[in-house]
Structure formats: structure tokens, C-alpha cells
Amino acid sequence: MTGALGRFLDGDLWYSFRRSRTAMAAALVAFACVFGALFAEFVAPHNPMDLATLELADARLPPAWAAEGSRKYVLGTDDQGRDILSALMYGSRISLFVGVASVLVSLVVGVSLGLLAGFVGGRTDAFIMRLCDVMLSFPPILIALLIYGIGRALFPNAHETLAFAVLITAISLTGWVQYARTVRGSTLVERHKEYVQAARLIGVPTLRIMRRHVLPNVTGPVMVLATIQVASAILIEATLSFLGVGVPPTSPSLGTLIRVGNDLLFSGEWWITVFPGVMLVMIALSVNLLGDWLRDALNPKLR
């Protein structure tokens, strides 16, 4: 273990990380967000998911520094009396979980299919690409409603767990298309290159060529795409929750908090939407910057 860590610390990646201030700052922010989300139980001053502790009478209090603010709620409270700071931590856990999980699923599906389409070509390619076209013509919301209907018929009593499964499946089912198309494009370029021809000539099995030779060379754009998709997955989650197929409103995610707060913007209760919004921007931006750095660091041509 120490060997691996030592190797990593001596390696190019760590060197380039230490030289990039942006990457370090982004990593710090991302770490803080993830830490707060993972250890919310220990860090957050309140538990907004425990309905019995909510005080409706404390609803819509401004942040502590405002005149009517209370020290009990540093960033104020939302319309149900939830502490915004705690809701941010618990909410970003849900959002991050849904975002990362759905991106992982769509990444695996999309990259494999894209690779297959690009490398094998012919009818397989045509089939997979037409499938992509078909998927693109359905908005994620429609697919989510469809999956939700099926899920509901199969497991009539499992609402809360089902909600997460539906969300992740729904977002991944439309998300994979982007990966498939990107990877197919890159693969088409790579497969005619000499190193692939060489590998073929010496009799490396097709699967192995795809995995060990082509895949590493097409990951660059995928990385960038994945980081962008985390943010968009979080936003799709908010939309679906509004339609009633996402997470229940009693356990609000970042997206839900932003949507609720959005209705209160004109009335001057800005903190309900601004803080979750800032949090979302921070998560999306830091993950994006890290992805950017990683792409540059892993790209041999830029060294």
C-alpha cells in the first residue's frame, strides 16, 4: 500500500497536480463539499431529514447576520424551518450520489457501446447509432415517467428506494448517448492508426485491443464530458423531483432547494435559493476544473 502511495507521490500526476494552483483549489473545494456531504451527521448543526425536529414556526428566517436572523441557523431557514446549512450538506449528499451514480452508469454503458460501434463498424455500428438517435428523441423526463410506471407496477410499496433507482436509471438512460457518440468518433480515428494495425498483426485479440490500446486513447473527451454531466444530472434530478418521480420533498436535494427558493426570489427571501445555488456552482465548477486538469495531465501530447 505504501508502495503504491509512494509511487503515486513520485509520479507525474502528483507532480503536475502540485504545480497547478487551479487544480489544488478545485480539489480543496470539492473535498470540502464531499466531506460535508459524507459526514453530514457529524458536521451539520441540525438534521433536516428528521421531520420531528423541524420547527415550522422558525420557517424563512434570514441568515444569522441579518437583523431578524437567529444564531441557531447560520445561513437562515427554508420555508419548512429547515436549517439551510444542514440542508446543504444533506442535500448535496443526495445530489452528489444521484449525479455521480448516474454518470458512472451512463459512462460504462456509453463507452462500451461507443467503443463497440466504432471498432466493429458495419451493422453493429449502424444499429447502435440508430439506437442513440432514438434515445435522443426522448427527453429524460419522459423516460423517467416510463421507468417509474414500470417500477411502480413491479414494486408497489417501495417508494423511497425506488425513487433513487428510477432517478439514476432515468438519467443514465439518456446520458449514455453522449458518451457513445463521442467515443465512437474517437475510436473511428484511432482504429486506423498504426499502433492498432500493429497490435492486430501480432495477433492481439480484438477485445484486448479495444480495452488496452484504443480505450486509453479515447478517454480524454470522456473525462470532460463526465464532469459536465455530473452537474447536468443534478439539475435533471431537480426537475424530476418536481414532477413527483424524484426524491421525496421531505428529504430535499440541492435541486429541490433551488427550485423551492426560486419561487421566493421576488419576496426577498433570497437565501433559500442563493446558498444552494452557490453550492451547486461550487460542486460543478470544482469537478469541472479537476476534470480539465486531469485531461491535460493525462494527455501525452501536452507534456
Place this chain on the structure above:
Amino acid sequence: MKLLPPLLAAALAVSCGLAGAVTLRVANQGDAQSMDPHSLNETLQLTFTGNVYEPLVGRDRKLALQPVLATEWKQTSPTVWRFELRKGVTFHDGTPFSADDVVFSLKRAAGEGSDMQSYTSPFKEVRKVGPLTVEIETLAPFPILPDVLTNVFMMSRKWCEENKAVIPVDRRKGIENTASFKANGTGPFRLKERQPSTRTVLIRNGSYWGKVDGNVDEVIFTPIGSAPTRVAALLSGEIDLIEPVPLQDIERIKASPNLKVSQGPELRTIFLGMDQKRDELLFSSVKGRNPFKDKRVRQAFYQAIDIETIKTRVMRGASLPSALMVGPGIRGFTPEQNRRLPYDVEAAKKLMAEAGYAGGFEVSLNCPNDRYVNDADICQAVAANLARIGVKVNLQTETKVTYFPKILRRDTSFYLLGWTPSTYDAHNALTSLMATPTDKGQGQFNLGSYSNPKVDELTLKIQSETDQAKRNAMIKEAFELHANDIGHIPLHQQSLASAMKKNVDIVQLPDNFMPYKWVTVK
């Protein structure tokens, strides 16, 4: 290029000429689903088409009955009502209005595809007695017939036949016809332009038979679904009148020097219903029995809800907590009866323990999130309240488009609903919400199948009782029984709010209707 200035001048002249006409630009949360007055029994639909079409009997500003297309009506026998029609009324296309049109319209409203059947179901026969006289015979004595007719609009027989619109538009089945996009009524406004969910334009009917109190010549109606966008449109001056106003924006609008807010109580009562029929709830952790069959559980839920805090925080003061399923303004409402059981968490816990649920249980609560004022927020507050007596509420909120079909299938254990008795009479609430569901339309919206034979019996008697005092006593008794059973958990009557420019005067009605003939722009 030289042609342009004269053209511009001409255009300006034309637009100035029109500027003399008073235009009212209205934005609403939703759109009327169709221009067919018999296609949907829903407030927005009725109030909008009510500008173009008219009923026999209407309502004035105090919601009292008022002659419209009928000048007088009387009961010639217990089951027969006779209506004398107004002379000299013409439809927008110039055809004179006559008894044939009434017979045709009532038949259309009672027929296949119509959403008005709940009003016409007590009818046995509608017959023409003279050119301007019509008789309606009912199956049983029906004292509130004129009230029921206020939402049934008259169409032209000739026009419907010529336009192949004899059968009503049925949006649920996707059946459309000319009546959905064109209109030919007798009302104070004509339909000029119809673009579903985008823009609908009405213009004043110059040959209207009656007097119009307002001065609006043209109404441009635009649906704007998003509340902040609707408010922004008003603030920027793009729109003259919006409804509803989100509660949180009332202060902001009042603070603006050019705008004002009109608020008033609504007749709608918001309540929670519980499945009391199934032997096991569809969505609950309790297996093998139904906790809602136990009155103590229902009462515990009732007393655990802190309605006053919901009023101050969720509704921002704009609600009237209610103990009854109908509110002030409904015939049969008695103020003395309107006393809620006290909010008492300890008592509720004790009741739960007595019923054998000291540790609480899990149940799903279904709730719309875009139908009533702050509906999803009310449900969240209720969920938090119930958490204190150990009940874990799995809250499921969704848009009305999916919510209503679901709960109307009774695919729910615990739900939130709002109800306005469309006849402004307590009997409507009794027969729709509290009577045991039957296949004849009783208890159609009693989605938890609350059932008390005594209430059913009284409901039937109330329908045909003509003596007002006796009738009120029976209504009171039925409400008493329902309240003692905790058949539902009434929450409150919400307030209505619309906002407009300072120079616009409207009449705020508690039934959420907004006739443009009463709007004045100074």
C-alpha cells in the same frame, strides 16, 4: 426607403385609433382547456367561457341568483320547473335565442362526452312549452335546480349543427371539434382569436342584450405557468392583471407604487382524506389491518396537526382554519359548528397508544404540488407534525396532471384535496365528498370511502327537502355526524389573491370567477 415614413405614420394613426379602445391584458396560471362550455367542469374553464356563453340563471356580485337568459322561473309542481326566457337576445352570429336552443343545450350538456352531467343527472325531461318557455322535469323534487343551472351555458342549436359540434368536446378522450376553437354565445364578449395555451383574445359584443358595468373592449388572455414569471410580467407592465398571486409576492407587489392586490376568502375547503375501506392500506407499514378504520387514529392525526402555524408560516396568514368541509358563504354552513378539535400532541400520542400504535407507523401521503395555494408545503408541514406522534409519512408530491388521475382511481391511502361546492350549497359537499360511494355518482370524490349510513340517508333527504329550516337542520346533523366520525380532516379555506395595475378595478368573487364585464380600467 422613402415609402417608409408615410407607412409608419399610417400605422401609427391606426394604432392610435385603436388606443381609444380599452384593452385588458390578463395572465393566469393556466389556460381554459377548450372553448366548448360543456367540455370541462372546472373553475377557470367555466369563468372564461362564461364571458362568451351565458346560463339561464346567473349570479350577481354577492353570488345571489340573478336572471340572465331566463327572466323568471318557478316550480309548477314539486318536480317541474318552468323558465321564461328573455326576449330579443341574439347569438353573436345574429341568430335569435329561443326555447329550441335551451332544449338543445341541456341535452348536449347531459349527453355523451359532456362534463356537466353531474348538474343534469337529476333531469328527467326538458321540454319546450312555447317559443320562449321551457320546462324541466326532474326525477325527484329538486329545490336547488336554479343553482345547479348557473354553470350550464346555452349554445346555438343552428350553429352547433352547422359546425358539427352537436357532441361536446371530450379532451380526456382527445375528441375535438369546432366548438373548441370557435364560439358563438350570447355573452358580453365574442371570441376573436384562440391559440391554445398561448393567447386568447375576446372583444366586446356590441349588440349585447344587457348592460355592461365595466368598460373593457378587448381582453388578451395569456397563460403563464411559472409564478415568478407571472409576477415579473406584472411588475414590468407587460400584463395588467394576474391571478393567482403567489402568497410570498403579495408584499412585494403592494410595495410597488403602480400596483395593487385584491384578496378575499375562497369557498374552497382544503382537507385530508384517509382510506377507510380497504382491509389493508395500499401504502403503509401496517399489515393485515387498516389503522384508519380506527377513529382514534384519525383523531390523533387531526389533533397532531398544528393548523395555526400552517396558517402563519405556510399560508402567510391567508387562510381560515376550518372544522367543516364547507366554509362561510356556502348555504348550510353554521358558524357555531365550525370549531376545530384542539391541537394537542400529547392527546394525539395517547390516542395512538390506545389504538395500539404507540410506536407509530409508516404511511404514504399523496399531494399535488401545483393545484392549491402552497399545497406541497402544507403536506410537508403535515408530515413534520405527524412525525411528532411517531408517524413516518412518505410524502409523494406531484403535478396535478398525474396526481388527479391517480387519486381518482383511489390509488392512495392518505391524500390532500380541495373542494368548492359548485352549487354553493352544502348538499354538493355531502353528496360528493361524504356520501358512501355508489355507481350512481354519490361519493364520487369520497376517495377514502368514508361511510356512515345515517349521513347517506340525510344526504338523500336534503336533496329533495324544500323547507329551508328543516333542510338546514338536517345539514347540520349530517355535518355533526361526519365531524364526530372524523370522516376527513378539514384544514382550511384558502384566500384568493389577484394583482393588477392601480387603474384596474375588478370584483373579487369568493368562487374564483372573474367576469370581464365587471372589470373597469380607468
